[in-house]
Amino acid sequence: MLIVVLALPLACGIVCGVMPWQRSLGWLGTAAASGVLVTGIVLSVQVVHGRPETGLGGIVRVDALSAFMVVVIGVIAVLATWQGVRYLDAEIAAGRCTRRHASLYSVLVQAFLATMLLAVLAANLGVLWVAVEATTVVTTFLVGHRRTQSSLEASWKYIIICSVGIAMAFLGTVLIYLAALHASGHGPHSLDWTSLAAQSHHLNPGIMRLGFGLIVLGYGTKVGLVPMHSWLPDAHSQAPAPVSALMSGVLLTVAFYAILRFKVIADGALGSAFPRTLLVIVGLLSLLVAASLLLTQRDYKRMLAYHSVEHMGLIALGAAAGSPLAIAAVLLHVLGHGLAKGVLFLASGEILLTEGTSEIERVPALLSRRPVLGGIFGFGLVALLGFPPFSLFASELNMLRAEFQVGLGWVAAASLVCMVVIFAAVVSHGRHLLLGPRGTAAPAMTPALVAVPLIGGLVCCAFIGVSAWPLGPLLHAAARIVSP
Amino acid sequence: MSTSTYASALGLEAAAVLLCAVVTLWRRSLGAIVRALAIQGLALGCVAMVIGLHQHDVGLIIVGLLVLGAKAIVVPALITRVVRADPRSRETQPLVNVPASLVAAGALTFLAFASTRSVTSLVPTAAGRLIPVGLSAVLVGFFALVTRRKAVSQIVGILLVDNGVALVAFLATAGVPLLVELGASLDVLLAVIVLRVLTTQLRSRLGSFDFDQLNELHD
Numbered sequence: 001m002l003i004v005v006l007a008l009p010l011a012c013g014i015v016c017g018v019m020p021w022q023r024s025l026g027w028l029g030t031a032a033a034s035g036v037l038v039t040g041i042v043l044s045v046q047v048v049h050g051r052p053e054t055g056l057g058g059i060v061r062v063d064a065l066s067a068f069m070v071v072v073i074g075v076i077a078v079l080a081t082w083q084g085v086r087y088l089d090a091e092i093a094a095g096r097c098t099r100r101h102a103s104l105y106s107v108l109v110q111a112f113l114a115t116m117l118l119a120v121l122a123a124n125l126g127v128l129w130v131a132v133e134a135t136t137v138v139t140t141f142l143v144g145h146r147r148t149q150s151s152l153e154a155s156w157k158y159i160i161i162c163s164v165g166i167a168m169a170f171l172g173t174v175l176i177y178l179a180a181l182h183a184s185g186h187g188p189h190s191l192d193w194t195s196l197a198a199q200s201h202h203l204n205p206g207i208m209r210l211g212f213g214l215i216v217l218g219y220g221t222k223v224g225l226v227p228m229h230s231w232l233p234d235a236h237s238q239a240p241a242p243v244s245a246l247m248s249g250v251l252l253t254v255a256f257y258a259i260l261r262f263k264v265i266a267d268g269a270l271g272s273a274f275p276r277t278l279l280v281i282v283g284l285l286s287l288l289v290a291a292s293l294l295l296t297q298r299d300y301k302r303m304l305a306y307h308s309v310e311h312m313g314l315i316a317l318g319a320a321a322g323s324p325l326a327i328a329a330v331l332l333h334v335l336g337h338g339l340a341k342g343v344l345f346l347a348s349g350e351i352l353l354t355e356g357t358s359e360i361e362r363v364p365a366l367l368s369r370r371p372v373l374g375g376i377f378g379f380g381l382v383a384l385l386g387f388p389p390f391s392l393f394a395s396e397l398n399m400l401r402a403e404f405q406v407g408l409g410w411v412a413a414a415s416l417v418c419m420v421v422i423f424a425a426v427v428s429h430g431r432h433l434l435l436g437p438r439g440t441a442a443p444a445m446t447p448a449l450v451a452v453p454l455i456g457g458l459v460c461c462a463f464i465g466v467s468a469w470p471l472g473p474l475l476h477a478a479a480r481i482v483s484p
Numbered sequence: 485m486s487t488s489t490y491a492s493a494l495g496l497e498a499a500a501v502l503l504c505a506v507v508t509l510w511r512r513s514l515g516a517i518v519r520a521l522a523i524q525g526l527a528l529g530c531v532a533m534v535i536g537l538h539q540h541d542v543g544l545i546i547v548g549l550l551v552l553g554a555k556a557i558v559v560p561a562l563i564t565r566v567v568r569a570d571p572r573s574r575e576t577q578p579l580v581n582v583p584a585s586l587v588a589a590g591a592l593t594f595l596a597f598a599s600t601r602s603v604t605s606l607v608p609t610a611a612g613r614l615i616p617v618g619l620s621a622v623l624v625g626f627f628a629l630v631t632r633r634k635a636v637s638q639i640v641g642i643l644l645v646d647n648g649v650a651l652v653a654f655l656a657t658a659g660v661p662l663l664v665e666l667g668a669s670l671d672v673l674l675a676v677i678v679l680r681v682l683t684t685q686l687r688s689r690l691g692s693f694d695f696d697q698l699n700e701l702h703d
Contacts, residue, residue: 059663124661124663124664126660126661126663126664126667126668127663127664127667129664129668130664130667130668130670130671133668133671133675134671134674136675137671137674137675137678140678140682141678141681144682144685147685149686149689149690149700150700150701152682152685152686152689153686153698153700153701154701155682156635156679156682156686156698157698157701159675159678159679159682160629160638160642160679163642163645163646163675164626164629164642164645167622167642167645167646167649170649170653170668171622171649171652173660174649174652174653174656174657174660175603175656177656177657177660178603178606178607178656178657179606181657182606182607190661191660191661191664204602204606206602206603206606207602207603207606209602210599210600210602210603233701233703234701237701238701293703296703297703302703
């Protein structure tokens, strides 16, 4: 089962690379993503009722936390590859994309999925690093896929900044490995997460402090946490919509997953105070920067990108609280944010395609001109701002509750202030984008190819917000791994 | 190999890694900067091989050879082709001028020694004492990256940071597990290839490009 998850996107990528481009290959990508989702669900059921499973000679391992991340990747991947068919149709029709580029795009998207899956399934923290670095290499070409000057500029900044960040993460990994080597006599030393977590009490605190700091800074670059966030708005606004959806919806949280894994080791070696302080600092800074820059945004894709910085800040604060309730809420937020942000980026791709601009000023009254698309975008914003019935309401509420419970009340209060500012900014941008008089033209239809997955994504987000039934046991099992 | 020869060989090579990083701040010709990078890769590969010889670890010697091949030959060759496409290109206006950069490199080295006391006290071996040198190389590379404007200098900056991290990894832990070390090197190689393709694409749009021309995206 474990191998199937990794093999599906790889096999699909190879087929897309070997066969000459045709439209059905796009659907093959969606089929592979659906396969990942189904296997993810099967794995989740297995680990909730059984024990963690390892494979490939101990390189990959699945526990509740990994299985949950596989499900998240699977869900967003289905949406993004579905919409990818539409993106390639439009690019080929407009003559901006040759068949060869379409093949390349499909191969890279599948490689992107495979690297993210390897990252969340890696048993070894070094392999985790290799996989996260590989996501950077693969996505750089995807960000620049449209080959305009601005998209190439975005990919340049993306790979330069993320390579430096990820080098810091490697240094942090090396230092933690060094600490493990010198905690001699306490079991075998390796970079396996389980053995590191088991012997975390014996790790040298001085080295662990340096190491975990570098890990938060390094993987934090890929999460888009301030102060290493500056690549994010450029890359997310310039990438093709399905790639933006994957990058914003899952890649950020895959990198955060890495921080969660290291946090378990750091908590054991240092106690919870040091990791908590570090995460509170980067989380609050991210919220502040997102709030101040969202006020002045003129571009709706950049607005969504800064909104991701905000949500990553919230997740960092939730992880800082660190209680089982907080971690369960963080994970629910990872899924809810992925769905809502994925839907919004996909919808914004459709808006860009039909309106030809990403400036908020020049796209007024969407709701009356394109009722379905406008409705999806509107409900997506409502979900992202944390209104019920969408799951982000439940997760944000529980993260705040958990922060109060562990004595981080002032942090919760500060984050609420930032959230109110962001709320006001997004509502004012959204009002301009969605409302207003229609003018003379008749309402335009949105093709079912676009509408069906996006509405499906929103319904899914609302469903998990109302009923915790399918996820409850998995979330609790995963939370116990991070916060025993 | 006797212990003292081992210690001095290791010290020499680690110092060469740091020195090459400083040379990239000093020289303005992009060709010379890439040559310094190649020599740094050579020194780094030798560090791994010397540690491997000392510890009778065949795996580490092989890793050292692979690192040497990748970082002293393949990567510099890839970048040299970018430089040749525009041979008159020089780092004319770095954000911080050369004398100030060299002073900064000194300060960063001092910082690296000061901040790694907890690490060096834990590893009192010949290799462990040199960890601050590796960290200095990382910081100098970082400095080169943020103050230099040419595309080639930025690629070199990233590789300096990366080589510094690899040096720390060899000195501190005799290389992280073999598989990880190989995966990491492969990722770096791919990143350089990606950067080269990007440089070519950006050049075909902008002519000779440096970072100041990347100004389309802002808030």
